[in-house]
Amino acid sequence: MRKTTAMIAAITMLAVGACAKKAPEQLPPAPEGTGTDTGTNTGGVVPGSQEDFVANVSADRIFFGFDQYNVDAEDQATLQSQAQWLARNPAVRVTLEGHADERGTRDYNIALGERRANAAKNYLATLGVDPGRIDVISYGKERPAALGSNEEAWAQNRRAVTVVISR
Template identity: 85%
Template sequence: MTIRRTTAMLAAVAMLAVGACAKKAPEELPPAPEGTDTGSTDTGIGNAVIPGSQQDFVANVSSDRIFFDFDQYNVDAEDQATLRSQAQWLQRNPAVRVTLEGHADERGTRDYNIALGERRANAAKNYLASLGIDPSRINVISYGKERPAALGSNEEAWAQNRRAVTVVIGR
């Protein structure tokens, strides 16, 4: 081979390698670990709803999640109504434990969003506790911006990602 041909081939290989390293947004998110917010209400047992299950919870409360304004963690009137519905269900199912997952949108640093997600989950926990739910039944975890409910870099997606989600973890 000639030097010119070898140089051209090396340049082509280098361009392909650099192009292959370009970061692209995934078309679909990987599945969440078992026992976390997946948006699914399937119990895997036909169509039967098991009392005290996540499926029972979702079917009998106004919503399993509350939403927050940008950079906020206060529980507003709409959130309070949702949490009252959740508290009533928890009172009917006193052996059930839940995890409150705090989430943030993609803006901000990872550390900032982890802290914000934790404040959101704790705000929901504190409100449930004020309604008579034993705080020891409620775990809190923050995923920050790591588990978006909606993909996208716009207000519509961000609004869906600023949330606290109640997940039934068992008895």
């Protein structure tokens, strides 16, 4: 019985070892825009990309008070920085994502997130950004930036985030 068990174990080990995949001789190129490809991009950030946006604006998001969607002075400064970047990159389109904290119903938070994203869009439009370049989506409370049921987490989740979608 022990001999049979040992023989089965040995055969299993050989079979598993034979199924192991060999590493390819050459790896495929990294996806475009990741900065790790070996093509014409010799390092650095691709102009007009999300990485370029994040590196060159004061922030990619603005924050709101509880049950609020007004753009305050700090938010205005952030959006002015974003508008300047968008002016330098006229072919770029963005999506403004509206978010809410976990309190309230799903429907209420979807509507609140949309009001937050639209408030940011409207302010960017007053700064000369073509509203046709800006899409709006609300995730409500479905995509929290911070987990937790406390004021610190809630404050991080009440936001509008600007995301580059094309160039």
